[in-house]
Amino acid sequence: MTELVGDIPIPRLREQLADGGLGFDLGAARVRVRSDVPQLADAVSSVYRHFPIEKPEGFFDVTIEVQRVSGLRRHFHPQIRFVVDGDAPFEPFPATVHLPLMEWGMNFALTERCLHYLLLHSGSVERDGVGIVLPAIPGSGKSTLTAALVSSGRYRLLSDEFGVLSLESGRLLPMLRPIALKNASIDVIRRRFPDAVIGPVFLATRKGDVAHVAPRPASVEARQRSVQPGIVLFPQFEAGAPARLETIDPTLAFSKLTVNSFNYELLGAPAFDLVARMVGSCTLRRLVFGNLGEAIDVIDRLVADRVAGLPDRID
Amino acid sequence: MSSSRDSLPPHAQLLATAVADPQSIRNLTADDWDLLVRVAGRAELLGTLCARLQRAGMLESVPDAPLRHLKGGLAFYEHRAQMARYLMTGLAHALRDFDGRVVLLKGAAYVMQGLPFSVGRLFDDVDVLADRTRLDDVERLLAGHGWESEKPDAYDQHYYRAWAHELPPMRHARYALQLDVHHTILPVTGRIRPVAARLVADAVDLPGTRWCVLSPEDQVLHACAHLFQDSDCVSRIRELVDIDGLVRQHDGPGFGSRLLERARLHGLERPLWYAMRYAPRWLDTPVPAGLQPGLDAVAPSALVRRVMDSMVAAALFPPHPDARPPGIMPLSHRALTARSVWLRMPPWLLAYHATMKALPALKGASRSGGAS
Numbered sequence: 001m002t003e004l005v006g007d008i009p010i011p012r013l014r015e016q017l018a019d020g021g022l023g024f025d026l027g028a029a030r031v032r033v034r035s036d037v038p039q040l041a042d043a044v045s046s047v048y049r050h051f052p053i054e055k056p057e058g059f060f061d062v063t064i065e066v067q068r069v070s071g072l073r074r075h076f077h078p079q080i081r082f083v084v085d086g087d088a089p090f091e092p093f094p095a096t097v098h099l100p101l102m103e104w105g106m107n108f109a110l111t112e113r114c115l116h117y118l119l120l121h122s123g124s125v126e127r128d129g130v131g132i133v134l135p136a137i138p139g140s141g142k143s144t145l146t147a148a149l150v151s152s153g154r155y156r157l158l159s160d161e162f163g164v165l166s167l168e169s170g171r172l173l174p175m176l177r178p179i180a181l182k183n184a185s186i187d188v189i190r191r192r193f194p195d196a197v198i199g200p201v202f203l204a205t206r207k208g209d210v211a212h213v214a215p216r217p218a219s220v221e222a223r224q225r226s227v228q229p230g231i232v233l234f235p236q237f238e239a240g241a242p243a244r245l246e247t248i249d250p251t252l253a254f255s256k257l258t259v260n261s262f263n264y265e266l267l268g269a270p271a272f273d274l275v276a277r278m279v280g281s282c283t284l285r286r287l288v289f290g291n292l293g294e295a296i297d298v299i300d301r302l303v304a305d306r307v308a309g310l311p312d313r314i315d
Numbered sequence: 316m317s318s319s320r321d322s323l324p325p326h327a328q329l330l331a332t333a334v335a336d337p338q339s340i341r342n343l344t345a346d347d348w349d350l351l352v353r354v355a356g357r358a359e360l361l362g363t364l365c366a367r368l369q370r371a372g373m374l375e376s377v378p379d380a381p382l383r384h385l386k387g388g389l390a391f392y393e394h395r396a397q398m399a400r401y402l403m404t405g406l407a408h409a410l411r412d413f414d415g416r417v418v419l420l421k422g423a424a425y426v427m428q429g430l431p432f433s434v435g436r437l438f439d440d441v442d443v444l445a446d447r448t449r450l451d452d453v454e455r456l457l458a459g460h461g462w463e464s465e466k467p468d469a470y471d472q473h474y475y476r477a478w479a480h481e482l483p484p485m486r487h488a489r490y491a492l493q494l495d496v497h498h499t500i501l502p503v504t505g506r507i508r509p510v511a512a513r514l515v516a517d518a519v520d521l522p523g524t525r526w527c528v529l530s531p532e533d534q535v536l537h538a539c540a541h542l543f544q545d546s547d548c549v550s551r552i553r554e555l556v557d558i559d560g561l562v563r564q565h566d567g568p569g570f571g572s573r574l575l576e577r578a579r580l581h582g583l584e585r586p587l588w589y590a591m592r593y594a595p596r597w598l599d600t601p602v603p604a605g606l607q608p609g610l611d612a613v614a615p616s617a618l619v620r621r622v623m624d625s626m627v628a629a630a631l632f633p634p635h636p637d638a639r640p641p642g643i644m645p646l647s648h649r650a651l652t653a654r655s656v657w658l659r660m661p662p663w664l665l666a667y668h669a670t671m672k673a674l675p676a677l678k679g680a681s682r683s684g685g686a687s
Contacts, residue, residue: 030380057345057346058345058349059345059346059348059349059352059378059380059381060349061383061384063349063353063636067639083639083640085356085357085636086633086634086637086640087640113356113384113387114387115384115386115387115388115390115391116383116384116386116387265394266390267394268390268393268394268397
């Protein structure tokens with residue numbers, strides 16, 4: 001029986017983080033995390049609670065560290081830094097921002113190291129065998145919508161940051177991590193989904209207030225299962241607007257997807273073919289929404305139509 | 316297998332052995348692969364390692380997870396190589412009215428020559444060399460085609476023009492890579508002044524293009540000069556891998572004696588000596604026949620040799636990926652940095668240059684990045 005992160009006493013978790021590290025199997029990648037920041041163990045225990053713990057030995061795609069910065073400064077203004085393979089790519093952060101720094105750093109490192117996948121900047125979820133890609137355009141409400149979909153219990157979380165596509169099979173892979181919510185979204189999700197497990201709130205970080213939603217057990221258990229992408233949905237939050245779907249031209253969808261990719265240009269022809277196949281085979285929509293409940297209903301129907309094999313249409 | 320790698324720290328040994336002896340990867344454990352991929356990534360050698368294993372028919376022996384990372388390194392290279400070819404197409408167009416020779420250097424040359432060793436090798440910029448007397452013409456044509464200097468600052472401009480071996484780096488809105496136009500291969504203020512006119516005159520035409528590349532001997536010497544005369548050696552193992560690849564590529568009857576003769580002409584025997592000390596030792600590079608006796612005559616003293624041996628071994632490979640990034644540079648790295656500056660410019664010029672770079676900072680003025 002494998003042990004889950006949430007079942008391990010915090011002191012032992014802290015010890016393991018500081019020593020060999022904690023291993024996580026995210027689905028598309030294996031990540032090893034090390035840290036000598038004591039408070040990080042509490043936060044990790046909360047938002048990674050359903051992940052089985054992996055021994056830190058063997059091959060990992062990415063090894064990251066969140067380290068305390070030494071020096072006199074640590075007595076009055078403690079700082080931490082993110083390190084990947086002995087390199088510190090960012091300036092130090094205040095020591096209180098440990099989990100957000102770990103998550104931002106992990107995004108950075110995964111983006112740098114995972115050149116074997118096409119990495120779209122998007123949320124990705126699955127329902128009834130239909131993979132849904134929610135490309136991120138700033139202010140689109142992608143993370144909030146992703147959190148709402150999976151908190152409804154009807155959608156499986158793949159990732160709130162990446163649309164990971166296999167260059168060989170064209171299938172969508174999970175890169176399962178906690179969902180990062182910002183500012184007002186934190187309370188919106190907390191109020192609408194009282195069961196959602198939300199970790200500590202980090203106030204006034206560089207990206208505002210940040211908190212993380214723990215992935216549900218079902219998503220964690222299915223993190224090795226890929227899915228065929230079936231719907232590409234461009235969310236657009238608009239305060240007060242009733243939820244509505246709009247068609248989107250495939251060529252425009254193509255350019256929006258590729259501009260929003262972390263490594264599309266680098267991968268060249270295989271990535272072009274993959275995105276072209278995707279816009280050719282997926283239901284493409286823009287979703288304007290002002291209310292999460294309505295948005296979920298609309299997406300439920302879109303998935304049901306897709307599953308029923310109904311012709312691609314707009315009501 | 317060579318035993319001279321045994322003196323390296325284990326992570327460096329792992330990388331050097333995989334590069335030099337692809338067959339050896341059969342015996343690696345998952346822990347070894349984990350470390351190797353991290354060290355190779357740090358050394359910017361993932362793509363090179365992938366290509367070397369591929370040529371040796373060893374890719375099938377690489378477990379899936381590390382293989383994906385090796386192939387990712389190769390994909391990164393292919394993208395850069397394409398960016399470079401695209402830039403060179405535009406450059407050839409911009410220089411179509413220039414009747415002088417334009418010599419491609421380093422990565423750009425290897426790509427256009429199609430040298431197998433350079434597959435997977437990363438590069439950030441395209442370097443070309445032209446005769447110093449024709450530099451104004453080149454610059455004028457480039458400016459007319461949208462190339463802009465990266466260093467608009469008057470002092471930086473002066474620094475490059477008076478003391479460097481190249482024009483200030485240039486960029487073009489259409490191209491991702493930077494362009495460096497050289498008139499020689501080492502800073503003109505340095506202790507060694509290669510014969511620039513001969514570099515250009517003896518360059519070899521690349522058939523079907525407007526480009527030339529350095530003669531095989533000069534190509535090797537340029538790589539040696541770049542690593543052991545013009546750099547601090549820190550984490551530059553990939554440049555030693557270049558030297559290894561070039562020597563293996565160009566070696567043949569008479570190459571050793573031609574290389575020695577050419578090194579004498581340019582005054583580059585010492586950098587060549589260092590290259591032929593460390594590349595065979597760590598990468599099993601074959602020393603071209605007839606080269607060693609001539610080089611031994613210019614070997615540094617036993618003391619310098621011992622100091623350099625320990626410093627270069629510590630600096631050339633990236634640190635262990637689990638080592639804490641140091642707050643201050645280790646002593647051996649600082650000594651090598653000091654050495655590279657010492658070799659690059661006389662002390663009076665260094666003092667002047669350091670003052671000029673420090674003044675604006677003292678005044679609190681904001682300026683773009685430094686010239687050196």
